[in-house]
Amino acid sequence: MLTEKTLEKIKQIQKNYHSKKSAVMGALMAVQRDSGNNLTREDMDAVAKILDVNPVEIHAVAGFYTMYNWKKPVGRHHIQVCWNLSCSLLGAEHLISHMEKTLGITLGETTPDSMFTLTTAECLGSCGTAPMMQIGDDYYEDLTVEKVDKILADLRARS
Amino acid sequence: MEKILLKNIDKPEAYKLENYVANGGYKSIRKALEMEPDHIIQMVKDSNLRGRGGAGFPAGLKWSFIPKDPTLQKYLCCNADEGEPGTFKDRAIMDKDPHLLLEGMMITCYAIGASIGYVYIRGEFEYGASMLEAAIDEAYEKGFLGKDIFGSDFSLDLYVHRGAGAYICGEETALLESLEGGRGQPRKKPPFPALAGLYAKPTVINNVETLGCIPAILEKGPEWFKAIGPEKSPGTRICGVSGHVKKPGLYELPMGVPLRELIFDHCGGMRGNKPLKAVIPGGVSAPMLVEADIDTPMDFDSMAAKGTMLGSSAVIVMEEGTCMVKVAYITSRFFSHESCGKCTPCREGTSWQTRVLHRIEHGEGRPGDVELLESLCENIFGRTFCPLGDGAVMALRGALKHFKEEFVYHIQHKKCMVDS
Numbered sequence: 001m002l003t004e005k006t007l008e009k010i011k012q013i014q015k016n017y018h019s020k021k022s023a024v025m026g027a028l029m030a031v032q033r034d035s036g037n038n039l040t041r042e043d044m045d046a047v048a049k050i051l052d053v054n055p056v057e058i059h060a061v062a063g064f065y066t067m068y069n070w071k072k073p074v075g076r077h078h079i080q081v082c083w084n085l086s087c088s089l090l091g092a093e094h095l096i097s098h099m100e101k102t103l104g105i106t107l108g109e110t111t112p113d114s115m116f117t118l119t120t121a122e123c124l125g126s127c128g129t130a131p132m133m134q135i136g137d138d139y140y141e142d143l144t145v146e147k148v149d150k151i152l153a154d155l156r157a158r159s
Numbered sequence: 160m161e162k163i164l165l166k167n168i169d170k171p172e173a174y175k176l177e178n179y180v181a182n183g184g185y186k187s188i189r190k191a192l193e194m195e196p197d198h199i200i201q202m203v204k205d206s207n208l209r210g211r212g213g214a215g216f217p218a219g220l221k222w223s224f225i226p227k228d229p230t231l232q233k234y235l236c237c238n239a240d241e242g243e244p245g246t247f248k249d250r251a252i253m254d255k256d257p258h259l260l261l262e263g264m265m266i267t268c269y270a271i272g273a274s275i276g277y278v279y280i281r282g283e284f285e286y287g288a289s290m291l292e293a294a295i296d297e298a299y300e301k302g303f304l305g306k307d308i309f310g311s312d313f314s315l316d317l318y319v320h321r322g323a324g325a326y327i328c329g330e331e332t333a334l335l336e337s338l339e340g341g342r343g344q345p346r347k348k349p350p351f352p353a354l355a356g357l358y359a360k361p362t363v364i365n366n367v368e369t370l371g372c373i374p375a376i377l378e379k380g381p382e383w384f385k386a387i388g389p390e391k392s393p394g395t396r397i398c399g400v401s402g403h404v405k406k407p408g409l410y411e412l413p414m415g416v417p418l419r420e421l422i423f424d425h426c427g428g429m430r431g432n433k434p435l436k437a438v439i440p441g442g443v444s445a446p447m448l449v450e451a452d453i454d455t456p457m458d459f460d461s462m463a464a465k466g467t468m469l470g471s472s473a474v475i476v477m478e479e480g481t482c483m484v485k486v487a488y489i490t491s492r493f494f495s496h497e498s499c500g501k502c503t504p505c506r507e508g509t510s511w512q513t514r515v516l517h518r519i520e521h522g523e524g525r526p527g528d529v530e531l532l533e534s535l536c537e538n539i540f541g542r543t544f545c546p547l548g549d550g551a552v553m554a555l556r557g558a559l560k561h562f563k564e565e566f567v568y569h570i571q572h573k574k575c576m577v578d579s
Contacts, residue, residue: 016318016320017318018358019339019340019358021339021340021341022320022338022339022340023340024340024341025320025321025322025323025337025340026320026321028323029282029321029323051340053340057341060341060342061340061341061342064325064342064343064499065282065322065323065324065325065343066323066324066325067282067283067323067324068323068324083489084244084443084489084493085244085245085402085439085443085475085486085489085490085493086244086245086401086402086475088485088489089401089402089403089475089477089481090402090403121283122244122326122493122496122497123242123243123244123245123246123326123493124283125241125242125246125247125249125250125281125283125284126247126250127244127245127246127247127399127401127407127473127475128247128399128400128401128407128408128409129407130401130402130407134283137285137286139286
């Protein structure tokens with residue numbers, strides 16, 4: 001069930017376009033953000049109804065873009081470590097294995113307390129400050145193992 | 160040297176409209192609105208401004224393809240789907256000086272007769288998207304956007320459209336598909352977007368950095384712009400340097416500065432003073448160069464003459480000891496991950512290429528794998544729907560051209576030739 005708040009956001013997004021279908025991406029993201037960063041089949045179908053688009057087309061869009069989390073639920077903090085070339089040259093793999101060890105999970109998994117999901121990302125456009133990662137909307141740059149430990153501890157303390 | 164694009168970036172709160180105006184902003188749009196649109200297109204043509212997204216297509220020429228029929232709805236789409244690995248220049252403009260982009264878009268919209276413009280920004284850049292939206296809101300409040308802007312009879316609406324994670328949406332027709340709410344898969348060309356683009360209406364798609372040059376060209380004239388750097392590839396360029404240099408970051412320099420000057424003067428040289436092994440001059444799609452090539456000037460034509468490309472001028476520097484099999488694997492993995500799946504040579508070819516590179520990198524290479532890679536390149540290049548497949552091939556061919564012996568060694572000895 002979409003909340004009033006989400007429905008209002010979708011209404012606002014629609015104003016940016018002449019075509020209802022153009023609001024699909026923004027609507028899906030609004031729904032995801034208001035649903036703990038996850039997208040369910042039911043919510044996708046609700047978006048289809050609002051925007052008057054065939055549900056299949058909505059599923060196709062959700063399946064095409066990497067930022068829609070519908071395959072399996074992600075945790076409260078979604079860690080995406082860039083492992084493209086610039087970050088890899090400066091030690092991204094080392095950071096990834098360090099985080100796997102610290103969090104006790106492997107890439108693609110979520111901690112049992114649903115606090116962290118650890119995945120990789122392909123170039124997040126922050127190459128001059130490599131290695132870097134994105135957690136939620138925030139960028140963390142010029143990373144070292146010590147910095148990563150502190151970031152994770154701070155997020156845990158905040159939650 | 161006078162900066163055009165990053166001139167405000169270090170000034171305090173440069174993102175605010177009042178500060179942009181105090182720094183001399185929004186003068187060019189006022190000037191533009193008193194000119195004939197065709198005159199502006201001619202100015203941009205005369206300036207020889209070439210697209211900063213990667214392809215280097217002349218911007219003024221692109222604009223001139225838009226039909227003059229005033230009854231047709233036209234659109235401008237700013238391509239802010241910055242995703243070419245190594246590239247982080249457009250993000251800086253949007254995060255820190257969003258009004259520069261907005262002014263560039265306003266002038267462009269007026270010149271081509273568009274009353275609606277979209278910034279298509281990659282979804283990961285949530286900060287940049289929110290900065291742009293705040294700047295757009297400010298512009299509306301001041302009457303710089305909306306009905307009859309700056310007291311003229313020109314009306315303009317600008318919107319931000321967020322992507323959601325897909326490199327291919329930087330390809331202009333895939334971007335349009337995505338803006339229309341679909342999967343970002345490239346369209347058949349022709350028709351080109353200038354005739355049938357967004358919602359099948361005439362559309363110009365320009366990169367952030369390209370649009371960022373427009374206010375300065377209006378203010379100071381095409382001759383001034385053309386005098387910076389080589390005449391056929393003029394202006395300044397934001398070079399984004401990453402990898403094994405002492406001072407990675409963004410450097411706005413005249414076009415045509417040699418790679419050596421960029422790396423050793425501006426970036427302080429190699430980290431730990433190790434020898435330079437290879438450098439990618441324009442994002443990972445651009446074939447790599449080696450130490451012997453680094454006196455090549457960084458402009459579109461000089462790089463093309465060296466068999467590579469200036470692309471997005473994302474310079475990735477690699478020191479001695481970097482394993483080129485691993486570099487090739489990482490790059491190939493990226494392209495196969497980002498292949499949109501529309502055409503077979505790219506969808507199947509890039510993932511096959513990645514599987515072969517993966518096994519070589521992990522000590523499981525088989526005799527004949529290098530030849531297999533070369534034959535895959537042959538069967539992908541020039542046979543794909545859009546340039547993504549070509550990018551995957553160019554990157555791999557660049558590595559094989561200079562470092563084939565490393566691939567052979569990896570296969571024979573099941574380990575790295577270099578001591579990384």
